Amino acid sequence: MQINRILLVEDEEHLLEAIKLNLELEGYQVTAVTDGKKALKSFKEERFNLIVLDVMLPEMNGFQVCETIRLENSEVPILFLTAKNTNEDRVNGLRKGADDYLVKPFNLEELILRVGILIKRGLKSAEVSALNTYTIGEKEINFGSFELSSKDGTKITLTKKETMLLKLLIERKGQVVSREQILETVWNYDRYPSTRTIDNFILSYRKYFEDDPRNPRHFHSIRGVGYKFTD
Amino acid sequence: MQINRILLVEDEEHLLEAIKLNLELEGYQVTAVTDGKKALKSFKEERFNLIVLDVMLPEMNGFQVCETIRLENSEVPILFLTAKNTNEDRVNGLRKGADDYLVKPFNLEELILRVGILIKRGLKSAEVSALNTYTIGEKEINFGSFELSSKDGTKITLTKKETMLLKLLIERKGQVVSREQILETVWNYDRYPSTRTIDNFILSYRKYFEDDPRNPRHFHSIRGVGYKFTD
DNA sequence: AGCTATCTGACACTATTCTGACAATTCAGG
DNA sequence: CCTGAATTGTCAGAATAGTGTCAGATAGCT
Numbered sequence: 001m002q003i004n005r006i007l008l009v010e011d012e013e014h015l016l017e018a019i020k021l022n023l024e025l026e027g028y029q030v031t032a033v034t035d036g037k038k039a040l041k042s043f044k045e046e047r048f049n050l051i052v053l054d055v056m057l058p059e060m061n062g063f064q065v066c067e068t069i070r071l072e073n074s075e076v077p078i079l080f081l082t083a084k085n086t087n088e089d090r091v092n093g094l095r096k097g098a099d100d101y102l103v104k105p106f107n108l109e110e111l112i113l114r115v116g117i118l119i120k121r122g123l124k125s126a127e128v129s130a131l132n133t134y135t136i137g138e139k140e141i142n143f144g145s146f147e148l149s150s151k152d153g154t155k156i157t158l159t160k161k162e163t164m165l166l167k168l169l170i171e172r173k174g175q176v177v178s179r180e181q182i183l184e185t186v187w188n189y190d191r192y193p194s195t196r197t198i199d200n201f202i203l204s205y206r207k208y209f210e211d212d213p214r215n216p217r218h219f220h221s222i223r224g225v226g227y228k229f230t231d
Numbered sequence: 232m233q234i235n236r237i238l239l240v241e242d243e244e245h246l247l248e249a250i251k252l253n254l255e256l257e258g259y260q261v262t263a264v265t266d267g268k269k270a271l272k273s274f275k276e277e278r279f280n281l282i283v284l285d286v287m288l289p290e291m292n293g294f295q296v297c298e299t300i301r302l303e304n305s306e307v308p309i310l311f312l313t314a315k316n317t318n319e320d321r322v323n324g325l326r327k328g329a330d331d332y333l334v335k336p337f338n339l340e341e342l343i344l345r346v347g348i349l350i351k352r353g354l355k356s357a358e359v360s361a362l363n364t365y366t367i368g369e370k371e372i373n374f375g376s377f378e379l380s381s382k383d384g385t386k387i388t389l390t391k392k393e394t395m396l397l398k399l400l401i402e403r404k405g406q407v408v409s410r411e412q413i414l415e416t417v418w419n420y421d422r423y424p425s426t427r428t429i430d431n432f433i434l435s436y437r438k439y440f441e442d443d444p445r446n447p448r449h450f451h452s453i454r455g456v457g458y459k460f461t462d
Numbered sequence: 463a464g465c466t467a468t469c470t471g472a473c474a475c476t477a478t479t480c481t482g483a484c485a486a487t488t489c490a491g492g
Numbered sequence: 493c494c495t496g497a498a499t500t501g502t503c504a505g506a507a508t509a510g511t512g513t514c515a516g517a518t519a520g521c522t
Contacts, residue, residue: 037420040419040420044419060415064415064416067399067402067416068415068416068419071395071398071399071416071417072395094344094347094348099348100331100348117330117331121330121352159466159467159468160467161467161468162467174360174375174376175360175375175376176375176376176377193468193469193470194469194470194471195510195511196469196470196471196511196512196513197468197469197470199511199512199513200468200469200512200513200514201468202511202512203512203513203514206512213512214512220388221510221511221512222377222388222390222391223390223391223476223477223478223509223510223511224390224391224392224477224478224509224510225377225391228376228377390477390478390479391478392478392479393478424479424480424481425480425481425482426499426500427480427481427482427500427501427502428479428480428481430500430501430502431479431480431501431502431503432479433500433501434501434502434503437501444501445501452499452500452501454487454488454489454498454499454500455498455499
């Protein structure tokens with residue numbers, strides 16, 4: 001089982017320590033920071049399964065942090081901690097892309113429960129679905145047998161990572177999958193290969209599937225973001 | 232866009248009616264039942280995108296219903312309504328496979344928000360992608376695919392920063408977004424480009440979306456402040 | 463060990479982003 | 493209503509960061 005990483009953003013030192021300790025006792029690896037700027041910095045440098053974000057922060061409030069993260073097209077679940085119990089705040093937060101929130105004062109057990117749910121959900125969505133075969137042009141991919149068959153009957157065996165990444169892109173057909181998401185899903189946090197590695201896989205997909213690999217019709221690169229598969 | 236179906240299980244008639252009405256006003260199709268047995272019957276007969284489940288029910292309590300459902304189908308999100316505010320209850324419910332819960336008395340707006348989150352999560356990527364679009368005149372922006380499609384079928388791929396800034400302006404539709412805010416959000420503190428850069432993006436938005444780029448109807452410049460998008 | 467899959471670093475290449483110049487516009491104050 | 497200062501519009505390259513490509517290194521399996 002992989003280690004789950006949490007980014008915790010909270011400016012009250014005492015609370016920060018308490019939450020951090022408790023999450024660590026649950027087996028999570030916690031990066032704790034005290035303001036919005038540091039949060040964004042960490043967010044860029046590391047990969048997290050969940051972000052726990054206080055709304056009231058110095059420098060930059062939680063909503064702004066959330067908005068910035070969502071602009072980056074990231075799907076990390078975000079759990080808000082809010083002191084204000086007003087409706088506008090909740091509506092605001094949730095509309096801006098939060099996945100859950102807790103109103104202070106909350107008890108730690110409840111936080112841990114919600115953290116657990118959000119983390120579990122993230123893993124589930126990253127799991128491979130029941131999709132078994134897919135046809136691109138003349139070729140058919142069988143995700144179960146890792147085989148790629150052409151119309152003329154020739155077969156190639158795909159490797160494990162080739163298959164995983166291909167499946168990810170096809171499942172998200174039409175949508176851009178960020179490099180970050182690719183790493184999270186295919187490499188599962190246990191290793192961060194250089195970004196060249198991802199390109200290598202795309203390179204081979206283009207060789208397999210594109211008539212003219214220089215002008216790809218299926219495997220598009222979105223500069224600065226990631227890749228997108230289209231039919 | 233498909234209709235989202237919700238199974239609502241609640242024994243207090245008044246509350247049941249109130250919730251049902253509100254969810255229907257949000258565009259959901261609601262099947263409302265008053266006890267656990269009926270709930271399981273409906274669950275077997277129909278397919279739902281979400282189940283809203285009171286814990287205190289005659290015949291069979293909510294946890295039992297949840298447990299039974301999870302034995303058959305682990306996918307449907309379940310939202311618990313609970314009157315008791317004790318920890319054991321929460322732990323119990325969440326461990327048994329709930330995805331969220333609300334403690335009574337809750338306000339309806341909050342319920343609707345949480346319902347929205349749970350439903351959205353259950354949608355497939357193609358469906359999520361459809362939610363991730365915005366239409367300006369004849370053109371449609373898809374923020375998931377970074378595409379801009381015209382009515383005539385032509386498509387343009389937007390770049391990363393184009394998409395980010397566009398998203399920011401549209402999220403703040405009708406409000407002026409200051410240049411400073413734009414820099415903070417899109418450029419994320421890591422670099423402050425000259426103010427010409429922002430203009431360049433506005434320039435291209437006007438080319439994309441305005442009939443008469445000299446007299447913009449959507450992308451307005453507010454002298455000394457920033458820009459404003461309007462419909 | 464031997465084989466294959468995966469990864470890295472180097473280099474070329476190019477799309478995107480940025481800048482600087484100048485034109486056009488707006489606005490305040492005379 | 494004019495004038496000058498400040499801000500924005502526009503555009504043509506320059507600068508930069510991200511990608512394509514490949515050969516060889518490394519890691520991991522049988």
